[in-house]
Amino acid sequence: MIPTQTGSCHALVPAAGSGSRMGTPADRPMPKQYLQLAGRPLIWHALATLCATPAIANVFVVLAPDDALWPAAQMAALGPKLRVLRCGGETRAQSVANGLREMAGELGDIGHDWILVHDAARPCLTIALVEKLIAEVGEDDAGGLLAVPVADTLKRAYDGGRVLETVAREGLWQAQTPQMFRHRLLLDALDFAPAVTDEASAIEALGLSPRLVAADVSNLKVTYPLDLKLAEWILENRDKP
Ligand SMILES: Nc1ccn([C@@H]2O[C@H](COP(=O)(O)OP(=O)(O)OP(=O)(O)O)[C@@H](O)[C@H]2O)c(=O)n1
Ligand SMILES: C[C@](O)(CO)[C@H](O)COP(=O)(O)O
Numbered sequence: 001m002i003p004t005q006t007g008s009c010h011a012l013v014p015a016a017g018s019g020s021r022m023g024t025p026a027d028r029p030m031p032k033q034y035l036q037l038a039g040r041p042l043i044w045h046a047l048a049t050l051c052a053t054p055a056i057a058n059v060f061v062v063l064a065p066d067d068a069l070w071p072a073a074q075m076a077a078l079g080p081k082l083r084v085l086r087c088g089g090e091t092r093a094q095s096v097a098n099g100l101r102e103m104a105g106e107l108g109d110i111g112h113d114w115i116l117v118h119d120a121a122r123p124c125l126t127i128a129l130v131e132k133l134i135a136e137v138g139e140d141d142a143g144g145l146l147a148v149p150v151a152d153t154l155k156r157a158y159d160g161g162r163v164l165e166t167v168a169r170e171g172l173w174q175a176q177t178p179q180m181f182r183h184r185l186l187l188d189a190l191d192f193a194p195a196v197t198d199e200a201s202a203i204e205a206l207g208l209s210p211r212l213v214a215a216d217v218s219n220l221k222v223t224y225p226l227d228l229k230l231a232e233w234i235l236e237n238r239d240k241p
Contacts, residue, residue: 007112007113007114007182008057008110008113008114009055009056009057009113009114009115009116009134009138009180010056010057010058010059010060010103010107010110010113010114010115010116010183011050011053011056011058011059011060011115011116011117011118011178012060012062012096012099012100012103012115012116012117012118013043013046013047013050013059013060013061013062013117013118013119013120014062014088014092014095014096014099014117014119014120015033015043015061015062015063015088015120016062016063016064016067016088016089016095017031017032017033017088017092017095017121018031019031019032019033019035019121021223021224022035022222022223022224022225022228023225030069031069032121032222032228033120033121034069034071035228037123037222037228037231037232037235038231038232038235038236040074041071041074042120042121042123042222042228042231043061043120043123044074044075044078044123045123045124045125045235046118046119046120046122046123046125047059047061047075047078047082047120048078049125049126049127049130050081050116050118050125050130051078051079051081051082052127053127053130053131055130055131055134056081056116056130057081058081058083058103058107059078059081059082059083060083060084060085060099060102060103060106061082061083061084061085061120062085062087062088062095062096062098062099062102063084063085063086063088064086064088065086065087065088067086067088070084072084083106085098085099085102085103087099087101087102091194091195092197093190093194093195093196093197093202094194096117096186096190096199097187097190097191097194100115100183100186100187100190101187103115103183104183104187110183111182111183111184112182112183112184113182113183114134114137114138114143114180114181114182114183115180115181115182115183115186116130116133116134116178116179116180117177117178117179117180117181117186117199118177118178118179119177119221121221121222121223122176122177122219122220122221122222123222123231123235124218124219124220124231124234124235124238125177125178125219126218126219129146129215129219130178132146132213132215133145133146133178133180133213134180136211136213137180137211137213140211141182141185142203142208142209142210142211143179143180143181143182143185143186143200143203143208143210143211144179144180144200144210144211144212144213145175145176145177145178145179145180145198145199145200145210145211145212145213146175146176146177146178146179146213146214146215146219147173147174147175147176147212147213147214147215148173148174148176148214148215148216148217148219149172149173149174149214150169150172150173150174151169152169153166153169154166154167154169154172155167173212175198175200176215176219176221177198179198179199179200179210181199181203181210185203185206185208186199186202186203188206189202189203189205189206190202192205192206193205193206218234218238220234
């Protein structure tokens with residue numbers, strides 16, 4: 001582990017969702033994090049990348065308390081960095097907050113350490129992107145996140161499914177993960193603003209401005225069925241010339 005100048009780095013991977021947008025229960029045999037992707041459970045890919053990143057000391061994965069699908073033997077091969085927490089909550093934010101508390105229970109006073117929160121549903125993360133985030137944010141106490149500038153023209157709809165307005169895309173970014181914040185600050189922020197869909201929103205609610213670190217569309221979140229095919233293509237082709 002190579003600690004940054006201002007604290008160690010740990011990863012926290014929320015993986016307690018149900019994957020409802022992947023389809024109906026009939027065609028969704030299991031939560032998306034356990035669907036097969038390039039010969040492995042989807043969740044394996046992000047965990048393997050984070051465990052292989054030298055700057056990351058520990059990788060905590062947050063499962064639903066009743067998760068019976070976690071392939072313990074296969075995941076044990078990722079090494080001793082990986083730790084399992086069965087404290088998932090009703091929302092992603094609750095899973096993250098529960099995980100932050102459990103991490104402190106296991107590691108002690110980590111309030112100044114950096115926490116990189118990464119969706120289990122983003123399997124195509126690379127070590128290079130993780131290291132880019134750490135390098136660009138490691139000295140920035142507001143923290144930061146991977147993101148990509150919006151490329152399409154954006155429309156806001158009204159209930160009738162018609163265009164209400166075009167939203168100017170200048171300065172708009174699509175947030176990704178990891179999102180990297182100091183443990184104490186992030187826990188305080190999530191306590192202050194629990195109804196958020198990403199960690200940066202809670203930090204912003206405190207009046208801070210996280211740094212945006214440019215990533216790319218390969219770090220997609222598997223949300224809908226087609227995303228799984230896109231992720232498979234990325235994993236199988238990105239290292240080819
Ligand atoms: N209560 C929840 C909800 C989501 N997540 C995790 O947060 C990540 C991003 O959430 P999302 O893509 O929305 O996953 P799901 O909530 O499972 O999907 P859906 O919204 O389609 O049900 C996923 O790795 C998911 O497992 C979590 O840990 N706890
Ligand atoms: C955290 C996130 O991936 C940033 O884009 C996104 O907000 C997660 O949203 P989800 O609805 O929980 O997938």
